[in-house]
Amino acid sequence: MNYKLLDFKIFGDERGKLISLEGNMNVPFEIKRVYWIFDTIPEQERGKHAHKDLEQIIVAIDGACQFVLDDGTNREKIWLNRPDVGLYIGKNMWREMRHFSYGCKLMVLASTHYDESEYIRNYQDFLKLVNKN
Numbered sequence: 001m002n003y004k005l006l007d008f009k010i011f012g013d014e015r016g017k018l019i020s021l022e023g024n025m026n027v028p029f030e031i032k033r034v035y036w037i038f039d040t041i042p043e044q045e046r047g048k049h050a051h052k053d054l055e056q057i058i059v060a061i062d063g064a065c066q067f068v069l070d071d072g073t074n075r076e077k078i079w080l081n082r083p084d085v086g087l088y089i090g091k092n093m094w095r096e097m098r099h100f101s102y103g104c105k106l107m108v109l110a111s112t113h114y115d116e117s118e119y120i121r122n123y124q125d126f127l128k129l130v131n132k133n
Contacts, residue, residue: 001071002090003078006057010084019084021057021109028088029055029111036107040065040100047097050120052129055111057086063104070094072130080106094126 008026011018023031037046040063047067058067064081071093080087081101086109089095097106112118120126 001069001074001076002093003069003076004088005078006086006088008059008084008086021086027057027086027109031109031111032113033110034107035110036061036105038103038105040102040104040106042100042102044100045096045098047095048121048123050092050094050126050129052118052120053091053112054118055091056089057109058089059083059086059107059109061105061107063101064099065097065101065104065106066099068096068098070096072127092126092130094120094123 006026008019008021011020021027021031023029040046058080060080061083064079067078067080067087069076069078069089078087120129
């Protein structure tokens with residue numbers, strides 16, 4: 001499975017806390033794009049796709065959600081619910097996001113700029129691709 005949980009160092013004092021993310025340092029790639037997901041609805045699912053070459057780190061800035069990760073052979077469920085833990089998802093990993101807490105906010109760091117042709121949006125196409133490799 002091409003994923004791992006990353007623990008980020010927290011800096012803080014009586015004023016509050018801060019986490020710094022730096023490309024090719026505590027983020028294992030050069031960051032080309034940052035986006036966030038917000039105003040989530042608990043019963044709605046998101047994701048349901050894979051990427052051919054994109055790598056991502058996803059952080060639950062606020063709230064929680066469950067990821068279902070699939071490499072074409074194995075499926076695992078991971079909960080994101082802390083702003084100091086990032087979920088690294090590598091290439092060719094199917095991902096589904098579900099069970100959002102109300103108002104969950106996710107920040108995503110991506111290794112490439114947006115390219116629709118990079119997405120695999122059909123699960124059967126995903127299985128063909130990963131089982132061919």
